[in-house]
Amino acid sequence: xxxxxxxxxxxFECRDPExxxxxxxxxxxxxxxxxxxxxxxxxGKAVRGARVSGRLVRHDFLFGANAxxxxxxxxxxxxxxxxxxxxxxxxxxxxxxxxxxxxxEPGKLRFAADSPKMxxxxxxxxxxxxxxxxxxxxxxxxxxxxxxxxxxxxQNRTEALPYLRRRFQQIAERYGRRIKYWDxxxxxxxxxxxxxxxxxxxxxxYWAFNEAKALFPAESRLILNEAQTGVWREYYGELSNFxxxxxxxxxxxxxxxxxxxxxxxxxxxxxxxxxxxxPLSREKNLLLDPKRLLAVMDLxxxxxxxxNISEITLPTYQEVAGGEQFQADLLRELYRLWFSHPQMEAxxxxxxxxxxxHGDEGKLLGGLLDAELKPKLSYLVLKQLIQEEWGxxxxxxxxxxxxxxxxxxxxxxxxxxKGIVKTHAIHLGKAASGDFTLKVT
Numbered sequence: 001x002x003x004x005x006x007x008x009x010x011x012f013e014c015r016d017p018e019x020x021x022x023x024x025x026x027x028x029x030x031x032x033x034x035x036x037x038x039x040x041x042x043x044g045k046a047v048r049g050a051r052v053s054g055r056l057v058r059h060d061f062l063f064g065a066n067a068x069x070x071x072x073x074x075x076x077x078x079x080x081x082x083x084x085x086x087x088x089x090x091x092x093x094x095x096x097x098x099x100x101x102x103x104x105e106p107g108k109l110r111f112a113a114d115s116p117k118m119x120x121x122x123x124x125x126x127x128x129x130x131x132x133x134x135x136x137x138x139x140x141x142x143x144x145x146x147x148x149x150x151x152x153x154x155q156n157r158t159e160a161l162p163y164l165r166r167r168f169q170q171i172a173e174r175y176g177r178r179i180k181y182w183d184x185x186x187x188x189x190x191x192x193x194x195x196x197x198x199x200x201x202x203x204x205x206y207w208a209f210n211e212a213k214a215l216f217p218a219e220s221r222l223i224l225n226e227a228q229t230g231v232w233r234e235y236y237g238e239l240s241n242f243x244x245x246x247x248x249x250x251x252x253x254x255x256x257x258x259x260x261x262x263x264x265x266x267x268x269x270x271x272x273x274x275x276x277x278x279p280l281s282r283e284k285n286l287l288l289d290p291k292r293l294l295a296v297m298d299l300x301x302x303x304x305x306x307x308n309i310s311e312i313t314l315p316t317y318q319e320v321a322g323g324e325q326f327q328a329d330l331l332r333e334l335y336r337l338w339f340s341h342p343q344m345e346a347x348x349x350x351x352x353x354x355x356x357x358h359g360d361e362g363k364l365l366g367g368l369l370d371a372e373l374k375p376k377l378s379y380l381v382l383k384q385l386i387q388e389e390w391g392x393x394x395x396x397x398x399x400x401x402x403x404x405x406x407x408x409x410x411x412x413x414x415x416x417x418k419g420i421v422k423t424h425a426i427h428l429g430k431a432a433s434g435d436f437t438l439k440v441t
């Protein structure tokens with residue numbers, strides 16, 4: 001079914017000049033800047049003839065995945081392979097804070113690294129240790145979600161409220177300073193499918209952000225995270241339901257500090273999970289049209305809030321000849337498009353490896369690694385994008401100063417002058433000055 005593969009990607013592969021120019025120029029304009037390196041001696045005087053080389057060691061833009069399978073394998077070798085592959089390409093990790101897994105019994109919290117193990121729910125402290133080891137920026141997911149409430153939570157709204165408040169307070173006290181990025185409310189538009197959940201506060205999205213803003217530091221990125229249907233499929237311009245919800249919060253003075261968009265290419269047909277490519281073929285014009293995807297991001301960009309692609313599943317469809325190549329090719333197209341948008345700040349793959357997904361989602365083989373934790377083509381493509389195509393390396397001789405154009409992030413700079421070799425660390429940031437002084441003697 002190779003024709004299906006090509007047909008699914010046809011809107012990208014036609015290379016519309018307007019779209020391609022926007023993506024290319026967007027990456028250049030929004031992800032890169034100029035740096036000026038002035039080489040000086042021990043007295044601060046500019047010198048000539050210093051050799052200067054440098055490389056980007058960490059992007060400011062966040063490329064991540066959930067770390068739910070950390071320590072989740074049956075041998076130390078597999079767990080080590082998972083960690084090394086994760087840290088070998090990504091710079092951010094999603095930390096699980098699902099209430100049902102974090103507090104399976106009232107008052108018995110699984111915060112500590114040595115907490116009893118639970119499948120796909122490593123303790124937050126353990127994930128933070130992993131983040132420290134590999135220099136990963138943590139993101140908490142999620143403070144409030146109607147779909148993962150603990151069974152012991154009272155069914156009465158009034159009785160449940162103190163437990164909700166206590167949960168927010170406990171997490172803010174322990175992790176508010178350690179974790180900047182938070183999915184505060186997850187999938188608000190999906191609440192309509194769960195009318196039986198009656199023990200949450202009225203106006204619960206407003207309530208959750210009001211509570212979080214009072215408890216978490218002012219610099220916290222408090223995100224409203226929505227599922228694929230509410231963002232990409234049900235797009236009606238200013239009359240989109242999710243857009244109206246965000247607008248409602250903004251107008252009432254309770255704006256989120258970021259918006260998250262999920263992008264899972266799996267479907268539920270007549271209430272039954274489907275791993276067939278046929279629904280995707282039918283919805284190609286909604287989900288695989290770069291012009292439409294850009295229009296959606298532009299619409300939500302009107303709020304002036306940072307955006308992130310919060311969860312991604314691109315299946316390895318078995319009925320498509322070259323399914324693994326299709327996954328890799330689609331990853332490349334989508335990451336380029338998302339990376340180019342001015343307000344995008346992060347992209348998160350969801351299940352990092354096959355075999356570690358929730359329920360029937362495992363049928364999709366949507367990981368970057370296979371079940372044996374070996375890199376798939378998609379992993380290699382993502383690594384090539386992040387570390388090569390979007391990497392920066394240079395070497396030159398400085399005539400008092402050297403200039404380079406590079407991606408925003410942390411750099412390691414090496415200077416050599418009169419036999420003295422020195423290493424320097426600089427940060428080229430979008431909002432900071434690009435002028436740096438390097439003492440080479």
